[in-house]
Amino acid sequence: MLEIANVRAGYGAINILWDVSISVPTGQLTTIIGPNGAGKTTLLRAIMGLVPLSQGSIRLNGEPLDGSSTWSMLERGVAMIPEGRMIFKDMTIEENLMLGAFPKAQRASAQANCEKAYAMFPRLSERRTQLAGTLSGGEAQMLAMARGLMSDPKLLIIDEPSLGLAPVVVNELFEILARLKAEGRTIVLVEQNTHKAVGVADHVHLMQSGKVVLSKPAAEVSLEALHELYFAH
Amino acid sequence: MSELILQALYSGVLQGGSYALIALGLALVFGTMKVINLAHGELVLLAAYMAYTVESRLGLSPMFAIPVALVLVCITAVLVYFLVSLIRKDRELNSLILTYGIGIILTNAVLLIWSADVRSTSSSWMQDALVFGPFYSMRSEVLFFVVSVALMGGLWWWLSKSWYGRAVRAVSSNRDAAKLMGINPRSTEIVSFIVAGILASFAGVAIFSYGVIQPAFGHVLTVKAFIITVLAGIGSIPGVMVGALLLGIAEALTVTLASSALQELVGMSLFLLVLFVMPNGLFGAAGRRG
Ligand SMILES: Nc1ncnc2c1ncn2[C@@H]1O[C@H](COP(=O)(O)OP(=O)(O)OP(=O)(O)O)[C@@H](O)[C@H]1O
Ligand SMILES: [Mg+2]
Numbered sequence: 095m096l097e098i099a100n101v102r103a104g105y106g107a108i109n110i111l112w113d114v115s116i117s118v119p120t121g122q123l124t125t126i127i128g129p130n131g132a133g134k135t136t137l138l139r140a141i142m143g144l145v146p147l148s149q150g151s152i153r154l155n156g157e158p159l160d161g162s163s164t165w166s167m168l169e170r171g172v173a174m175i176p177e178g179r180m181i182f183k184d185m186t187i188e189e190n191l192m193l194g195a196f197p198k199a200q201r202a203s204a205q206a207n208c209e210k211a212y213a214m215f216p217r218l219s220e221r222r223t224q225l226a227g228t229l230s231g232g233e234a235q236m237l238a239m240a241r242g243l244m245s246d247p248k249l250l251i252i253d254e255p256s257l258g259l260a261p262v263v264v265n266e267l268f269e270i271l272a273r274l275k276a277e278g279r280t281i282v283l284v285e286q287n288t289h290k291a292v293g294v295a296d297h298v299h300l301m302q303s304g305k306v307v308l309s310k311p312a313a314e315v316s317l318e319a320l321h322e323l324y325f326a327h
Numbered sequence: 328m329s330e331l332i333l334q335a336l337y338s339g340v341l342q343g344g345s346y347a348l349i350a351l352g353l354a355l356v357f358g359t360m361k362v363i364n365l366a367h368g369e370l371v372l373l374a375a376y377m378a379y380t381v382e383s384r385l386g387l388s389p390m391f392a393i394p395v396a397l398v399l400v401c402i403t404a405v406l407v408y409f410l411v412s413l414i415r416k417d418r419e420l421n422s423l424i425l426t427y428g429i430g431i432i433l434t435n436a437v438l439l440i441w442s443a444d445v446r447s448t449s450s451s452w453m454q455d456a457l458v459f460g461p462f463y464s465m466r467s468e469v470l471f472f473v474v475s476v477a478l479m480g481g482l483w484w485w486l487s488k489s490w491y492g493r494a495v496r497a498v499s500s501n502r503d504a505a506k507l508m509g510i511n512p513r514s515t516e517i518v519s520f521i522v523a524g525i526l527a528s529f530a531g532v533a534i535f536s537y538g539v540i541q542p543a544f545g546h547v548l549t550v551k552a553f554i555i556t557v558l559a560g561i562g563s564i565p566g567v568m569v570g571a572l573l574l575g576i577a578e579a580l581t582v583t584l585a586s587s588a589l590q591e592l593v594g595m596s597l598f599l600l601v602l603f604v605m606p607n608g609l610f611g612a613a614g615r616r617g
Contacts, residue, residue, distance in 0.1 A: 168509035180504035182497055193497050197509040
């Protein structure tokens with residue numbers, strides 16, 4: 095579904111990604127793991143057009159994405175649930191959700207998708223008119239997930255959803271990920287929680303210092319070998 | 328004495344309506360584009376002079392100037408937007424100089440076309456006294472206060488219920504997140520300039536209908552709007568409304584109790600006081616963005 099080939103990208107004069115190539119197959123969950131500062135978020139931002147490529151290409155269903163704007167990605171069926179959640183704190187839960195369906199083509203089904211989101215995340219339903227800034231960390235992550243699903247995306251890109259959450263909430267979150275996968279969505283998941291991420295994934299990519307150092311089907315990955323690579327520098 | 332104070336409070340509240348319209352425009356543009364439009368007061372001034380022209384040339388009520396003012400002011404606002412968007416580097420800082428320059432050009436254009444004379448309405452319908460119990464005002468003050476309240480209600484509805492209004496708030500709050508929602512921030516920037524232009528048009532016609540105008544007045548209005556936005560705490564829309572009322576009341580009290588020569592000073596004092604005592608403004612949370 096998504097083909098990332100020889101991508102170089104960075105911020106201004108600083109290059110971060112060095113010839114990254116990753117292939118994301120349709121209907122499967124691909125996880126990208128790696129230590130802090132490896133460039134995982136930068137790669138996801140490059141996919142969404144928030145960081146420009148200086149080399150290489152990213153193709154979605156065979157079509158090159160180069161130069162297409164971030165705001166056209168939802169219409170192409172790609173949604174990102176960003177690192178740090180990025181919910182709109184001074185807006186209500188419901189307003190946050192509705193913004194997830196902003197593209198014109200999505201507006202007609204916005205109300206129905208909103209109800210679906212409430213069914214999936216009942217705790218949000220009780221708090222519809224509450225300001226998003228008052229939510230707990232776990233609830234805020236659920237809101238970010240729900241908002242990302244409002245456009246019913248084919249490809250869902252999720253950046254460190256479990257960051258800073260209690261173990262119970264992390265379990266809940268991975269159950270939801272498994273459910274989204276079962277719905278047939280293609281998912282790219284960046285995670286620090288290697289154990290859980292590899293558990294739910296079909297494909298695993300390990301990034302270090304802006305490079306992909308390992309790409310394997312999840313079934314063939316041994317966590318010990320992974321940890322050794324992870325901490326090797 | 329207490330009657331005088333009550334009267335000053337009443338006049339201040341009425342005046343606060345127009346101030347709120349002006350300051351809301353400044354705050355909206357700052358929200359989406361992070362640009363302080365120092366030519367904003369001149370947009371209001373243009374509308375005020377359109378009202379003067381319609382009244383003095385065509386002999387019509389200043390109210391009839393509103394459609395013309397809307398067109399002229401919104402076109403000017405969009406022009407300001409395009410000039411500002413041409414700035415590639417350090418936009419937040421460089422736009423200050425650019426918009427300040429645009430303000431000077433507009434003031435001089437007004438001076439050239441309408442001369443430096445002080446103008447005010449000669450419509451007796453506008454100036455007729457309207458008395459509610461102990462409160463006295465001109466009819467135009469009450470009329471435009473009602474118009475301001477209606478416009479603010481409309482703005483509130485638009486920002487909270489419409490797709491584009493919500494998009495404007497989203498961009499103000501987190502630009503990258505808004506892009507991920509499929510929002511093109513540039514179009515919300517243009518929209519916020521247009522809405523600011525609409526509010527400025529009404530405010531300009533209002534100010535001509537109950538006050539006096541002169542070419543240098545645009546600059547004074549920009550400063551007032553800026554003071555109100557800081558009073559409010561940047562990014563707080565309800566805060567802007569309260570801040571506008573506060574400034575209106577403070578000015579009216581100063582004129583009543585001290586001297587009209589001090590009217591412009593009181594805003595500045597209020598501004599400094601808030602900066603020192605409550606640096607986040609009356610309604611801004613610490614570290615709040617947008
Ligand atoms: N806006 C920016 N400007 C300059 N450098 C940046 C910027 N954002 C990130 N970087 C740098 O890019 C490198 C990669 O950062 P990135 O956020 O992609 O890492 P990451 O793998 O997502 O890390 P983490 O697991 O901590 O989220 C880091 O060295 C970081 O300092
Ligand atoms: Mg990251």
